[in-house]
Amino acid sequence: MLRALALLPLLWAGTAVAATPVFDVHVHLHDGEKSLLAYEAEVEAAGIELAGLGAMWFGGPHQALQGELDEMRAGNDSVIALAAKHPEVVPIATVHPYDGQAALDELARVAAAGVAVLKIHAHTQRFDVSDPRVEALVRRAGELGMVVLTDNANILPGDSEKLFNLVARVPETKFILAHIGGLNFRFWNVLALVRTADGFAMDNLYFDISGPVLLAADSPIEAEFVWTLRNVGIDHVLLGSDYPQMWLDDTVDALEKLDLTDEEKAKIRAGNAHRLFGR
Numbered sequence: 622m623l624r625a626l627a628l629l630p631l632l633w634a635g636t637a638v639a640a641t642p643v644f645d646v647h648v649h650l651h652d653g654e655k656s657l658l659a660y661e662a663e664v665e666a667a668g669i670e671l672a673g674l675g676a677m678w679f680g681g682p683h684q685a686l687q688g689e690l691d692e693m694r695a696g697n698d699s700v701i702a703l704a705a706k707h708p709e710v711v712p713i714a715t716v717h718p719y720d721g722q723a724a725l726d727e728l729a730r731v732a733a734a735g736v737a738v739l740k741i742h743a744h745t746q747r748f749d750v751s752d753p754r755v756e757a758l759v760r761r762a763g764e765l766g767m768v769v770l771t772d773n774a775n776i777l778p779g780d781s782e783k784l785f786n787l788v789a790r791v792p793e794t795k796f797i798l799a800h801i802g803g804l805n806f807r808f809w810n811v812l813a814l815v816r817t818a819d820g821f822a823m824d825n826l827y828f829d830i831s832g833p834v835l836l837a838a839d840s841p842i843e844a845e846f847v848w849t850l851r852n853v854g855i856d857h858v859l860l861g862s863d864y865p866q867m868w869l870d871d872t873v874d875a876l877e878k879l880d881l882t883d884e885e886k887a888k889i890r891a892g893n894a895h896r897l898f899g900r
Contacts, residue, residue, distance in 0.1 A: 641887050642672035644894035645869050646711075646770075647799055647831050647861025650676050653699055657707060660864055667870035672891040673900060675770070675861075676700055677713035677740050686746060687719045694727060701734050711898055713738040713770060718748050718755040725761055732765040737898060738797075742772045743780070750783040756790060763794025768897065773798035774832065775805040782808075788826050795897070799861060801828040804836070806849050813852040827897060828853060829861035830889070831872060838875035847879050855885045859894050 645664075650656040657676065664671050678696040693716055700712040714731040716724040718741060728739065739762045743750050750771075759769045773784055781802045788796050802808050809828070815821050830850070837846035850858050860876065862869040876886060894900075 642670040642891050643860060643869065643873055644672040644674070644891040645862050645864070645872075646675040646797065646859045646894055647829050648674045648676050648864045649866070650678060650700070650703070651865070653678070654703060654706070656865070657703065657710070660869075664869055667873075669870060669873060671709060673709050673711060673894065673898075675711045675713050675738060675894075675898075676703065677715065677770075679713075679715040679740055679742070687717045687748075689717075690720065690723055690727070693717070694730075697727070697731050697736070701731065701736060704735070711738060711900070712736050713740045715740045715742075716758070717741075717746055718752065718758045721754060724758055728758065728761060728767070729765065732762075732767055737766065738768045738770055740770045744772060744774075744777055750780070750787055756787060759787065759794050759796070760791050763791060768795045768797060768827075770797040770799060770829075772800065773802050773828075774800040775803040775808075781805055785811075788823060789821070792823070792825050795825045795827065797827045797829055797859060797897075799829045799863070800832045801830050801849070801853075801858075803833060806833055806846060810849050810852045812854070824854075824857070826853075827857045827859055827893070829859045830876070831861035831863040831867060834875045834879070835867065835871060838878040843879065847881060850879075850881070850885075850889075855881075855888055856893055856896075858889045859897070860889050860891070 648660060661671065678700050697714040700714065704710040704712040714736045716727045716739070718724060748755060762769050771784065773780060775781055784798055812823060815823060833846065837843050860872065862872045876889060
């Protein structure tokens, strides 16, 4: 009830939050369709036109751990079935890199079923990004035409640095780094220099801004955050909420506050995601 009342000023003011459709690339559906319907009801109540969402079943340290193949397959099947019923959903599957050939087999299975995004999470799945098995997995994902979404909240030592090297070693695979490095987003300004080197375009790298954008808007670091978005390339920035931990209306409102052009905001809200996912 309190949440609904908090949304009323947005609706009455005709805020720019609902100016253009929004594609949320980072949504956790812990209870399948029940979670999806709750999420979409909240989005509608906020006056946001939803262009699509990237939906994953995986979202906690008790899930998708090494060797839990049956649970992974069941979770992957659940998002595949959900997307078949709800065309706005881009299904996101997961495997564990340390499961070796079994992980590669499951990856091929979900790709054949139409899944175009793989989610892996070094912190909750407890793997090292620099492990050769991770590289083998993401390389195969790229061969299957899948995008790899992985956490980059910078809560593990060397998180951004290890991901930089992984992305550079596997240029054929497209990556989305969730949370754009957390409050270590400054690291990614290095791309402006890296791209001056021959053969180092790193145009396979995308970022979702879930989390840090909430802290950056109307803050002392806002100008630096905007500077970072432009240095990594506005065409490579995506909107994600990380629902239900964070809310889409708050994320869209924070984006609207940033000193970006309307064209830049439109790309981040949905245009870049449409292009990346071919929708």
